[in-house]
Every structure is written in structure tokens, then in C-alpha cells.
Amino acid sequence: MTTAATPSAVSSPPATQRGVPHTGGPENPSAAAARARFPEAVRRTSVVWGETTLVVAVDRALDVIRWLRDDPEQQYSYLSDVTAVEYRDPEEPITVVWHLRSLVHRRFLRVKAELPRGAPLEVDSVWPLYKAADWLERECFDMFGIRFRGHPDLRRILMWEQYAEGHPLRKDFPLRGRFSRAEQLRQALAANPEARYSMEELSIADATEDLPESMRQRLRSGERTGE
Amino acid sequence: MGVTTRAHLPTRVAYQPQSQEGWIATKLDFLVNWGRANSLWPMPFGTACCAIEFMATAASHFDLARFGMERMSFSPRQADVLICAGRVPFKLAPVIRQIWQQMPQPKWCISMGACASSGGMFDNYAVVQGIDTIIPVDVYVPGCPPRPEGLLYGIRLLQEKVMRERLSDTRALRTEISPDPSSRLYIPPPTIDELSEPFGNSVNQTRSGL
Numbered sequence: 520m521t522t523a524a525t526p527s528a529v530s531s532p533p534a535t536q537r538g539v540p541h542t543g544g545p546e547n548p549s550a551a552a553a554r555a556r557f558p559e560a561v562r563r564t565s566v567v568w569g570e571t572t573l574v575v576a577v578d579r580a581l582d583v584i585r586w587l588r589d590d591p592e593q594q595y596s597y598l599s600d601v602t603a604v605e606y607r608d609p610e611e612p613i614t615v616v617w618h619l620r621s622l623v624h625r626r627f628l629r630v631k632a633e634l635p636r637g638a639p640l641e642v643d644s645v646w647p648l649y650k651a652a653d654w655l656e657r658e659c660f661d662m663f664g665i666r667f668r669g670h671p672d673l674r675r676i677l678m679w680e681q682y683a684e685g686h687p688l689r690k691d692f693p694l695r696g697r698f699s700r701a702e703q704l705r706q707a708l709a710a711n712p713e714a715r716y717s718m719e720e721l722s723i724a725d726a727t728e729d730l731p732e733s734m735r736q737r738l739r740s741g742e743r744t745g746e
Numbered sequence: 747m748g749v750t751t752r753a754h755l756p757t758r759v760a761y762q763p764q765s766q767e768g769w770i771a772t773k774l775d776f777l778v779n780w781g782r783a784n785s786l787w788p789m790p791f792g793t794a795c796c797a798i799e800f801m802a803t804a805a806s807h808f809d810l811a812r813f814g815m816e817r818m819s820f821s822p823r824q825a826d827v828l829i830c831a832g833r834v835p836f837k838l839a840p841v842i843r844q845i846w847q848q849m850p851q852p853k854w855c856i857s858m859g860a861c862a863s864s865g866g867m868f869d870n871y872a873v874v875q876g877i878d879t880i881i882p883v884d885v886y887v888p889g890c891p892p893r894p895e896g897l898l899y900g901i902r903l904l905q906e907k908v909m910r911e912r913l914s915d916t917r918a919l920r921t922e923i924s925p926d927p928s929s930r931l932y933i934p935p936p937t938i939d940e941l942s943e944p945f946g947n948s949v950n951q952t953r954s955g956l
Binding site for chain 1: 836837839840843869870871872874875879880936
């Protein structure tokens, strides 16, 4: 079996790196390419434990990520994670983090965008580029309250949809929540466990015609998303 | 008959084949309880690491089948014991209550492990502080997670509890309990929260500075 034609960027077989310095060390070549391509958008880059971080402007993050995905020299075809960080220091901005991986070039790149304090927490969704961002961005919205513009279905995913206490991973969120235990339990028990699943979530809508009539009745009548 | 006996419990059924041709005399309570206690069908509700220990308990080395529990009931409608193994987040609270309500009478509940019994180390916004705030619990098994021996001991305690039940005891009628605001014993949840300041109790824990 012949190997598929791949770019010649992969030169050596994968091996565990040893003696990786804490900061510094060889930078991911994509960072320099991004600096050259988007000189005004790339704020700074850093290398920590051999992993390169690219900090970009919030309004250009989608452009940079699209270029990273589509440029034949980069081909970051795999989105590992979308998450966010809030620091103890109230002056520090909340940071949205994308973890990108280039399977072809065997590279890992961390892209960050800092959301300025005081402005609404909004950033463009990368869902048009990576369908994997769907649930990741929903989780990020649920935990931090960051709105992803262009997300097709931005609602809570971990907490239930009527959850009224806020966004739990924010630093101003009390560890035990805002309500008393009794109130939390009362609200949780008031939820209808059958109302957690929507037609679109089950992706059963496409197959509606193939379902037995009884199940179609059931889906049509009662089971709502609970929004 | 291999019936577990303790001094305070009904004694073993004496049966002498020479003199008793095809009949025995016993108490109905004993017979019913004996049948129930030795054929408890568990409904495993495993949400966390306790479920691993529960699986070990059910596997061949510890062999839950010795106590008549070889049949795991993955439908609550054919189950006698709800074994809640692991932490229960608030999002699961209505689910576990619905499962409990779907189980037919008579039914019992074992709360396995620290998290199911009290919330354990997860004293945070997401985790129910003990499933006894949602459903009645018969036996609490401490541990994080409990060893299989611990769970087996809890099951033996539950069997003992089942053996003590009396059909004539109306208190043993297992009605579904829901809070009755007209009762003089009813305390509204906000009042419980107020009363429990500043120390808190197992259900309503006092807010810390965070």
C-alpha cells in the first residue's frame, strides 16, 4: 500500500520530545506565517513547554482561523477544543482559546483572543469552519456567558436550560451557587426530565417519516426543548 | 433452608420430613419477608466511581448473587432496590425521582458512597447534597468509594430491615411522600435555610465567603 501524497513538511517520524524548555524553544512555523499574513491582527506569540500560542485581535480571530484551516501550508483541519479563561486579576481580560491541530503537518497551535473588560462578551463563532465547535461553544457559553456570533443553536448544554443562577465558571460566581440549597433543589425538581431533548438534538427529525406512528405522535406532542 | 438468622429475628423454619409430609407451619410475615429479602432485584443507578465498586460487588469475586441479587434490573419497573452509586447533580435530580416513582411497591433505596449520601466533597453549585433530599433512603453506605464488603454489609442490613417488616404495621405502608404544606410539621424550605444559619445542616449548608 502506497502512502497518500502528503506535503513534505513532515520530515521525521514522531518521537517524544525531551528536554523541552519552559519558555522559548522552537516556534511553530505557522506563527511566523500568521504574523506575516495578518500583521495587524496578531498581537503576540509565545512558546511555553514547546507549544506555541498565538494571541489575535478579537474581531479578526475568525479570519485568522479560517486562513489557518484553508491555507495549504497550514491545514489546521482539526479543532480540538474551544474554551475560555478568566483570571483572578479583575483587570485581566477574559480569554477565548481555540486549540487547533494540523494533522497533515503534525502541528499544534493555540489561538487566543482577549475579550476587553467592559465590552459585551462576544466573539465570532467558528462553527461555519468546524462543525465540532457546536457543542464546545455551547459549553463555553454555558460556563462563561460568552456569546458566539453565528452559532446556530447557542443555549446551555451542561446546566439545564432554565438555570437562572448565571455562568458557573466566572470568577464572580459563588462556589455553591447564588440560591439557597432548598431553592436550587426546588428549581431542579421542577424541571421536566422528558423536556431535555429536542427534535433537532436527537437528529431524529430527518428520519421522522421512518418512525412508528406512536413515536411520531409522542415527539410531536409533548417533547419540547424546554426553552 | 439457608435463611439468615439473628437472635432477635424469626428463627429458621424447622422442617422434619418424617413427621411433616408436605407441610410446614410458619408466620406469614416471616414467609413474605423472607421471600422479599432474599430476592431483592437492584436497580443500579451508577453515576460515578462508586458504580465501579458496585460492578466489582456484582462480579464473581464478591458475587452479589449469593444474596438473591443476581438479576440486575435495568428497568425501574421490575426493581426492588434502587442503589444510587455516585454523585447526583441537580440536573439528574428529577430523573432519579422519576425512576424512584416508577419502581413498584415495595421498594427500598441504598445510598452508596459519600457523594450520594451527603454530596461528599462536591459541596458546590451543581451537586445534590445527599439523595435523601429527593427520595427516601433506607441504608447509607459510607466510603469513597465503599469497598464491595461495605456494600455487601449495607445489603445485609437492608435484608435485616426487610425481615423486620410487619404486614399489620400501617406505618410500613410505603406511600409516596410529598411535602404537605397544610401539615403543622411542614417547614417551608426558606425557613429551613434561615434556621440553619450560621452552621447549616446536612440538607441546607451555610454559604461560605465564596
